[in-house]
Amino acid sequence: EAGVTQFPSHSVIEKGQTVTLRCDPISGHDNLYWYRRVMGKEIKFLLHFVKESKQDESGMPNNRFLAERTGGTYSTLKVQPAELEDSGVYFCASSQVEDGTEAFFGQGTRLTVV
Amino acid sequence: AQSVTQPDIHITVSEGASLELRCNYSYGATPYLFWYVQSPGQGLQLLLKYFSGDTLVQGIKGFEAEFKRSQSSFNLRKPSVHWSDAAEYFCASPGYSSASKIIFGSGTRLSIRP
Numbered sequence: 001e002a003g004v005t006q007f008p009s010h011s012v013i014e015k016g017q018t019v020t021l022r023c024d025p026i027s028g029h030d031n032l033y034w035y036r037r038v039m040g041k042e043i044k045f046l047l048h049f050v051k052e053s054k055q056d057e058s059g060m061p062n063n064r065f066l067a068e069r070t071g072g073t074y075s076t077l078k079v080q081p082a083e084l085e086d087s088g089v090y091f092c093a094s095s096q097v098e099d100g101t102e103a104f105f106g107q108g109t110r111l112t113v114v
Numbered sequence: 115a116q117s118v119t120q121p122d123i124h125i126t127v128s129e130g131a132s133l134e135l136r137c138n139y140s141y142g143a144t145p146y147l148f149w150y151v152q153s154p155g156q157g158l159q160l161l162l163k164y165f166s167g168d169t170l171v172q173g174i175k176g177f178e179a180e181f182k183r184s185q186s187s188f189n190l191r192k193p194s195v196h197w198s199d200a201a202e203y204f205c206a207s208p209g210y211s212s213a214s215k216i217i218f219g220s221g222t223r224l225s226i227r228p
Binding site for chain 2: 042
């Protein structure tokens with residue numbers, strides 16, 4: 001069974017550009033989460049989808065970040081325009097249960113904004 | 115506010131030596147607690163979890179952790195480390211106010227001395 005897959009694994013963009021990260025959850029997992037780790041800091045929650053609906057987006061840092069999950073399958077996280085402080089590793093996770101107790105994580109996308 | 119603390123940023127141990135990584139939590143009720151590992155180029159992998167019951171929890175790859183309520187700790191241990199254990203380790207707990215949000219410690223990077 002395929003795990004959680006994230007694309008790309010690395011992305012280097014210039015300040016002001018747009019980047020779109022993609023996450024393919026484990027098949028059948030209704031719950032999809034995005035997390036972010038800024039350099040040297042903790043991994044922090046961004047948002048939680050249940051199917052195509054945003055259950056909790058309290059961790060989204062500002063309106064430059066837009067997450068979507070059309071059709072309740074894969075999800076995208078768009079940063080527009082990117083700023084230097086957006087650099088970090090973005091993790092996606094999915095689970096069958098709604099709480100965080102059985103989440104499977106992807107390998108992360110390392111975003112560098114220069 | 116709920117928090118998970120890993121006091122050690124970086125630890126180096128010799129191959130074959132024992133290992134203990136520290137984790138402290140701040141939380142009123144008995145928390146759920148996890149340890150995750152991130153090896154280079156890999157995603158976050160769940161090593162073990164504690165929900166209730168036996169306070170000594172066995173995980174994958176020969177790791178174990180002990181929940182100690184009196185010390186608010188959930189330290190990770192391994193009796194003999196292997197070079198392949200070099201990775202970053204994260205202690206974590208589902209959020210008290212929202213279990214779908216996992217709260218992570220800042221991570222401990224483990225290096226193995228040959």
